[in-house]
Amino acid sequence: MKKYSDIDKLLIKSNDILDMLFNIKSLGRPYPADKIEESESMTKYNRKLVNNLMRVNHAGEVSAQGLYIGHAILAKTKDQKEMMLRMASEEKDHLEWCEKRIKELKGNTSIFNPVWFSGSIAIGMLSSISNDKNALGFIEETEKQVAEHLESHIKKLPKDDKKTYSILKKMKSDEEHHGETAHVNGATELSGNLKKIMETTANVMKFVSYKI
């Protein structure tokens, strides 16, 4: 069996991290709004409203990429790392769907996406430092908050915007599944204070990316 020097090991690890940072592939699942016609209720006002909502959701998916990559970098076992990368690929589908919807509406994504991405990698790594069960606890709570947030956006959509509705519904069901996956794999329950901090941090991102 080949023996690796410390330098070799360091190079392998950095290549591995670069691969995770830049090469997460989506699963390529079909765009949920593909066969749905644009509603006539999408006036200039409604397009702007939906674009603002989808800019927030797109920023959320950029953050999800960062979080899952951060978790994968510091995962303690191969199984945990693979689980994180699989969920990152599912989140990449969401990212592509949000981007496509924003393009259809001729809108724009958040200029702060690099900030959300890098900040989320740091948060993902921080919550994975101690052990995998704590990282799963963080994921379970994050996905719960994301699913609640998506439901609040579904309620804000113009009545006939079935395209955006179908995307958000599918994303919500995936996020609930991610939370369940974390739960059945032994997630530790987080403290109330930590949950509150996570909610406040997410609210800052939502507030800013709704505007710009």
Ligand SMILES: [Fe+2]
């Ligand atoms: Fe997502």
Ligand SMILES: [Fe+2]
């Ligand atoms: Fe998710």
